Amino acid sequence: MSPAQYARCLFGIFTREALRFVHQRERFFGALVRPLVWLFIFAAGFRSVLGVSIIPPYETYILYEEYIVPGLAAMVLLFSGMQGSLSMVYDREMGSMRLLMVSPFPRWYLLVCKLTAGTLVAILQVYLFLAIAWFWDVRPPPIGYLLVLPALLLSGLMLGALGLLLSSLIRQLENFAGVMNFVIFPMFFASSALYPLWRIRDSSVPLYQICLYNPFTSAVELIRHALYGQVNPEALGWVAGALAVFLGGAVYGYDPARGLMQRK
Amino acid sequence: MNLSPETAGQAALEIENVAFSYGPRSVLQDVSIRVPVGAFCVLLGVNGAGKTTLFSLLTRLFLCRQGSIRILGRDLHSNGRKALAELGVVFQQPTLDLDLSLRQNLQYFCVLQGLDPDLAGTRVEQALRDIQLIDRSGDRVRQLSGGQRRRLELARALLHQPRLLLADEPTVGLDIHSRRAILEQVRAASSEHGVGVLWATHLVDEVRPDDQVVVLHQGRVLVQGPAEAMLRSTAAETVEEAFNRLTREEAA
Numbered sequence: 069m070s071p072a073q074y075a076r077c078l079f080g081i082f083t084r085e086a087l088r089f090v091h092q093r094e095r096f097f098g099a100l101v102r103p104l105v106w107l108f109i110f111a112a113g114f115r116s117v118l119g120v121s122i123i124p125p126y127e128t129y130i131l132y133e134e135y136i137v138p139g140l141a142a143m144v145l146l147f148s149g150m151q152g153s154l155s156m157v158y159d160r161e162m163g164s165m166r167l168l169m170v171s172p173f174p175r176w177y178l179l180v181c182k183l184t185a186g187t188l189v190a191i192l193q194v195y196l197f198l199a200i201a202w203f204w205d206v207r208p209p210p211i212g213y214l215l216v217l218p219a220l221l222l223s224g225l226m227l228g229a230l231g232l233l234l235s236s237l238i239r240q241l242e243n244f245a246g247v248m249n250f251v252i253f254p255m256f257f258a259s260s261a262l263y264p265l266w267r268i269r270d271s272s273v274p275l276y277q278i279c280l281y282n283p284f285t286s287a288v289e290l291i292r293h294a295l296y297g298q299v300n301p302e303a304l305g306w307v308a309g310a311l312a313v314f315l316g317g318a319v320y321g322y323d324p325a326r327g328l329m330q331r332k
Numbered sequence: 333m334n335l336s337p338e339t340a341g342q343a344a345l346e347i348e349n350v351a352f353s354y355g356p357r358s359v360l361q362d363v364s365i366r367v368p369v370g371a372f373c374v375l376l377g378v379n380g381a382g383k384t385t386l387f388s389l390l391t392r393l394f395l396c397r398q399g400s401i402r403i404l405g406r407d408l409h410s411n412g413r414k415a416l417a418e419l420g421v422v423f424q425q426p427t428l429d430l431d432l433s434l435r436q437n438l439q440y441f442c443v444l445q446g447l448d449p450d451l452a453g454t455r456v457e458q459a460l461r462d463i464q465l466i467d468r469s470g471d472r473v474r475q476l477s478g479g480q481r482r483r484l485e486l487a488r489a490l491l492h493q494p495r496l497l498l499a500d501e502p503t504v505g506l507d508i509h510s511r512r513a514i515l516e517q518v519r520a521a522s523s524e525h526g527v528g529v530l531w532a533t534h535l536v537d538e539v540r541p542d543d544q545v546v547v548l549h550q551g552r553v554l555v556q557g558p559a560e561a562m563l564r565s566t567a568a569e570t571v572e573e574a575f576n577r578l579t580r581e582e583a584a
Contacts, residue, residue, distance in 0.1 A: 091432070
């Protein structure tokens, strides 16, 4: 296989994911409505309850809406990653995953292609969300929209890799409800997406520690800082490390020689 | 049959002494099967005989830990990617993307096989003509009938011109006309292009006297050879009768 064939494979898988996403309109609107509900309703309701002090990267007091936008952008990536996981389990049960697995390309490469394609589609959703948020007066510096791209890519890959890993562990579609309860919600709420971590520390130090080591917190902070033109090295390190661990686990899980696919 | 001198007589598929179990439950025991290039080989077995597990091993979804599998002489374990490049598969479960068009489904497969775009375009066009669905190439697969979907899947499995086609009960649930059309499509690929075919089914009426037959029962191969020879050895008049005798004898 030549580099051109590898590139075409990646492009082909991305095209398929994008077409599927566009054709499934409910999924498209669902993905967009979820963060908008949080922004328009939740944030408006909690604006006066949850005051935010000046914390990096912000240089002045901000409205609560502005605080939660990076967290909601990360939420889009989180749900997209888990949706990808669900579709992998569905595809495996229904058969189309098998088509991917019998391709002569290396299996790890196909998984990376699938992961990258899903992440790129999710990033399109994030930008759409950020565009709507702009009209809601959440306006980071213009350069932030460009600088946030690598942060979104890395965070999206990390959360997508987590989804891939989970999909290799889940045997049946019915078990996916457990993922919602035990992965998505705890990850989202035990993070800095909705409230600054110092507020959590004031309430519970153990919970603060959990939030601190939650890779989703790192993803949120990476995106938050990038959106305001800054780099958060600690968050960057955590997200990159988590990506390596989750992707390694997913490749292991889908390897017929070592993985978990043969359990029955 | 259109066989080149170097491939004539060569095995498209060689399975030797393969065994497999799910934990303590043994599903395949000492299975050996040979499918020559250009041969149409029917793998007969009732539900639960081990056919789908065998296909999962042949497609590297499961790892073959006992025995060996070679496709066109290439070991599936040590030379898996090259072996898979020679392989076309129609799985038991439909694997088409219902929300994509017929053409998009075929193009996606070409990408996964690493086909050059121009070549892929030509083959997709030809495949759609061959199965008489060219007029519907832009329709979503969701709009096709069950038989049309299966024909599309078969055409897709042959796009990269594999030397071995594996089909896992592709006609189950289809009406008699669709079944006949699909069988004709595959037999033509086998005889005109020298594709070795392993056709798993429990529908004994799909067997022709000149087919190779493998009877798999409770994870073991009971009989392997031409269908006519199976009829003679069991003193049966039909394949169904022979199959019933063989599997009942085994159960007794």
